[in-house]
Amino acid sequence: MRFSWTYQAEEPIKVRTFLGINGVTRALLIIAKYHGGDILLNGKHVWTINMMHQGDRATLVLPDEVASDKVERSDLPIDILYEDNDYLILNKPAGVASVPAHHVEIADSLVNRVKGYYQRQNYADQVTHIATRLDKYTSGIVIFPKHHFAHAAFDQQLKKHQVVxxxxxxxxxxxxxxxxxxxxxxxxxxxxxxxxxxxxxxxxxxxxxxxxxxxxxxxxxxxxxxxxxxxxxxxxxxxxxxxxxxxxxxxxxxxxxxxxxxCGSLCFYSPFIQKKIEVYCPLPADMQAFISEM
Structure with missing residues (x-):
């Protein structure tokens, strides 16, 4: 997976500084440098201390993410509210855990179901990143970033209280x-x-x-x-x-x-498509039925 940006300013800048401005964390740089990725400047390999000049194009190359053998696959259905190349957003039903529980013999959490979905879709990145969690008996929106960079970008917004x-x-x-x-x-x-x-x-x-x-x-x-x-x-x-x-x-x-x-609505900014993503999820039937009889 490749992500590229063109430098527009006149003052020279280090590659790592420019990538940091575009949301590339230190952890992502380590993955690119030492774990099968690369950092390119105008299509050629460079070090992060190299300088960029106006018009130069920096590219972050990240390796495919291999699924963990410790996470079992489930082929039970998922309810997709939104999906693009970077984020998968689901409606979690009440009674389904967000992540696997170690004391449960049959692995059926949202993470297990997403692993099954990724494998059926033959996605290059198979790691089931989960960025928000709900209690087992709470329903609604849960977000799965589809790669390391998407997860890091979402986490930065969480820390800055920019996710609504x-x-x-x-x-x-x-x-x-x-x-x-x-x-x-x-x-x-x-x-x-x-x-x-x-x-x-x-x-x-x-x-x-x-x-x-x-x-x-x-x-x-x-x-x-x-x-x-x-x-x-x-x-x-x-x-x-x-x-x-x-x-x-x-x-x-x-x-x-x-x-x-x-959880009925979620709003955050995607730097990959450069716009806000807003997702809505209607109340489930059990809560609707209760409200109608209030």
Whole structure:
């Protein structure tokens, strides 16, 4: 796989500096230099300390990515919301894990299914990079970068809080405000390896929400995450005394067979096609049915 850029400025610049400006990380340079790739300047091999001048064209060559033998293949279906040469975006159904679990004999996670899909499509790059994850019983959008560079570009946006992810949740109880921000630090629950809780020693966490539909004993809310902590939405609404419907880990009533949480939209910038990618995913049938009876 090759990625090329032409240098437009007048002042000379080192190849590695120019590539860095275009999102090429140090890890990608190592892959190109030592693991089967290459770095070219006007079609010829160069070192990253070489200088570029106006009109020069730099090319990053990355080797094909071989799938790991440790990840089993699954041929169960995937629901594709968007795909191009760099990103595969899926709708994850509730009940399917994002990544394989070591204690489960039958490997059926989204990662296993994507490996099967890549192999059926005979893609050159076979590594199943996953850039966002959802809890097993949360539904909605999950993104798979299709190569190292795409993964690095997406991670940089995540770190800069430039990826916009929106959720919908059904909480138990009555929400008295139309809009709010939960700003409460989240830490591990000392009595559980899995659970989280609000605590003064936790990491800064912010969840913004809007009331969409109030029922007799439950409420549909739209949620925007400003941070990405484990179980953040579930923990924050339980902290408000409004646990998610179906979320028995965080004291939610068992009115659904899973927590009523869905990732419904994702927006980020693709440097490869030089435009924003916006993906929407409608509420699944179980949440729609519950809302219609609220």
């Amino acid at each position: 992810k929106r959720y919908q949740a059904i909480v138990a109880g009555k929400l008295t405000v139309t809009h709010g921000l939960i700003d409460a630090p989240i830490q591990r629950d000392p009595e559980s390896f899995v659970k989280r809780q609000v605590g003064a020693g936790g990491r800064s966490s912010q969840t913004e929400y809007w009331r969409q539909k109030q029922g007799t004993n439950s409420c549909l809310v739209a949620v925007l995450l400003h941070t990405g902590r484990t179980h953040q939405i579930r923990v924050h609404f339980n902290y408000l005394g409004l646990p998610l419907v179906g979320d028995q880990m965080y004291d939610g009533p068992d009115w659904l067979e899973r927590q009523a949480l869905h």
